[in-house]
Amino acid sequence: MWRRNAESAVRAALEDTRVVFLAGPRQCGKSTLAQAIAATLGGRYLTLDDAAVFDQARADPNAFVAQSRDQRLIIDEAQRLPELFHAIKRNVDADPRPGRFLLTGSANFLVLPRVSESLAGRVEVISLATLSQGELEGVREGFVDALFGPDDPALPPSPLHRDDYIRRAITGGYPEVLGRSGPARRARWFGSYLTTLIQRDLRDVAAIDHTAAIPALLRLLAARTAGLANVLDISRELRLPNTTLTRYLGILEALYLLEPLRPWSPNLNTRLTRSPKLFLTDTGLSAYLTAATEERAARFPEVSGPLLEAFALGEVRRQAAWSDSQPTPWFFRTHAGVEVDIVLEQLDGRVAAIEVKAAARLDQRDTRGLEFLREKLKARFVRGVVLYTGEQVLPAGDRIWAMPIDALWRWQAVV
Numbered sequence: 001m002w003r004r005n006a007e008s009a010v011r012a013a014l015e016d017t018r019v020v021f022l023a024g025p026r027q028c029g030k031s032t033l034a035q036a037i038a039a040t041l042g043g044r045y046l047t048l049d050d051a052a053v054f055d056q057a058r059a060d061p062n063a064f065v066a067q068s069r070d071q072r073l074i075i076d077e078a079q080r081l082p083e084l085f086h087a088i089k090r091n092v093d094a095d096p097r098p099g100r101f102l103l104t105g106s107a108n109f110l111v112l113p114r115v116s117e118s119l120a121g122r123v124e125v126i127s128l129a130t131l132s133q134g135e136l137e138g139v140r141e142g143f144v145d146a147l148f149g150p151d152d153p154a155l156p157p158s159p160l161h162r163d164d165y166i167r168r169a170i171t172g173g174y175p176e177v178l179g180r181s182g183p184a185r186r187a188r189w190f191g192s193y194l195t196t197l198i199q200r201d202l203r204d205v206a207a208i209d210h211t212a213a214i215p216a217l218l219r220l221l222a223a224r225t226a227g228l229a230n231v232l233d234i235s236r237e238l239r240l241p242n243t244t245l246t247r248y249l250g251i252l253e254a255l256y257l258l259e260p261l262r263p264w265s266p267n268l269n270t271r272l273t274r275s276p277k278l279f280l281t282d283t284g285l286s287a288y289l290t291a292a293t294e295e296r297a298a299r300f301p302e303v304s305g306p307l308l309e310a311f312a313l314g315e316v317r318r319q320a321a322w323s324d325s326q327p328t329p330w331f332f333r334t335h336a337g338v339e340v341d342i343v344l345e346q347l348d349g350r351v352a353a354i355e356v357k358a359a360a361r362l363d364q365r366d367t368r369g370l371e372f373l374r375e376k377l378k379a380r381f382v383r384g385v386v387l388y389t390g391e392q393v394l395p396a397g398d399r400i401w402a403m404p405i406d407a408l409w410r411w412q413a414v415v
Contacts, residue, residue: 002135002175004033006128009322013124014041014072014099018092021078021119024128025256025281026106026201027193029175033128034074034104043072043102048080061087068100079105079205085118092122107205108254130173130282132318134409142412144319144327147344147352147383153393155411158404162360162389165405166297166304169311172284183293190288194218197255205254206247213240217248221258221278222289226306228275229260256281261313264330264343266377273333283311304358308405309341312356312387315408316342327352332373340369351377353384360390362402370400
């Protein structure tokens with residue numbers, strides 16, 4: 001079993017919070033982590049994917065959650081029964097001891113009907129994505145925190161090359177996929193995975209009239225990875241009303257399949273793009289939906305560029321979720337064409353920025369966006385990094401560095 005870097009955050013939350021909700025896409029490893037915590041900290045593990053458990057909980061939610069009186073109750077896939085959240089609210093209001101409930105869910109309970117206000121002020125939500133590269137390597141990544149730290153980057157040359165990064169991005173981070181022997185077996189798993197989501201999990205979130213439109217929508221979103229969202233264009237291509245499409249996009253976000261990147265809008269006295277950029281939450285799923293092979297990505301920059309940008313963003317988002325600095329990821333783009341792939345902003349207003357390039361060599365154009373932000377933000381700009389497929393860490397200007405993509409899981413990583 002892989003060690004999950006979010007585990008320490010879950011354990012800390014259980015020390016001082018009445019309800020902890022571990023949230024992420026189905027099959028990302030939530031159940032495995034919850035069971036591991038139950039084994040070490042104690043608690044009774046129950047899953048609502050078990051029909052008998054589900055029926056018991058639905059018949060009497062209050063009696064079901066009352067089992068937590070003498071032991072921690074761990075409820076897997078809790079979003080399948082919204083009535084439970086109201087019962088848990090009443091239970092923890094009567095007995096506010098911390099750590100009594102650990103819930104997991106493959107849908108964002110904050111957007112579920114009748115649930116959004118049930119646990120306000122009583123719950124801490126911790127995100128768990130598919131496996132990060134650091135988790136696969138057995139380290140706790142420090143890249144995001146290091147961006148805001150005082151030390152200049154220093155790493156030995158990377159042993160990886162462009163094809164290695166493409167291979168990792170196409171594989172993705174679903175634990176079950178990583179155990180498959182090759183592309184054909186991975187494709188079979190992804191096909192079954194999406195069928196399960198569409199036939200069952202969609203019903204937990206909302207009633208959908210045209211479930212046949214969901215696979216086509218997902219394929220279109222994957223094909224537009226790292227592109228700006230254009231709802232009108234997508235609705236025309238899929239022949240869906242704008243209101244229906246907007247609702248479906250919200251549902252995919254609630255299921256942790258779609259995670260748009262919002263535009264960053266500081267006061268820079270310039271016109272900025274307002275549309276978000278489109279990203280599915282795992283590059284392996286994106287590659288499956290677009291039939292992106294290692295050979296195609298190696299030959300066509302229009303395939304490898306967005307794929308590696310999504311890969312790097314996914315790694316940054318995973319780290320940001322449990323890092324000490326807790327920055328919010330954005331992207332930056334002006335109408336004049338100045339852009340930065342990832343902007344990380346801390347609560348204190350300090351900013352670090354990242355460009356992602358599929359090339360092994362860089363030129364002056366690759367730092368243009370970073371230089372723009374540095375000049376506009378002055379002291380707020382802490383550091384800019386161009387991640388590329390070359391081997392060396394190289395200075396690229398004042399507070400700007402070129403770094404191999406694997407710096408994401410090598411720079412200041414802890415075993």
